[in-house]
Amino acid sequence: MPHIAAADLPLPAIKTLSQAQQRGVQCVFCAVTLSARTAVDLGPRMTDAHGSAARWFPRCCTTCRKGRAS
Secondary structure (H helix, E strand, C coil): CCCCCHHHCCCCCHHHCCHHHHHCCECCCCCCECCCCCEEECCCEEEEECCEEEEECCEEEHHHHHHHCC
């Protein structure tokens, strides 16, 4: 299986995520609380925010990153 770049990982729909997951405080996949040491930046993503384009910055934990990008 080819390596998948963090910015190319498919994410859950933003509407299904908690506010903490949307803000990058928790992993977008497993909802574990992140720290500066455990957070993996998944790159800026575009989303629709009340009819306007908005950029958000999802993050995940290192465990989920390893499991999804091998």
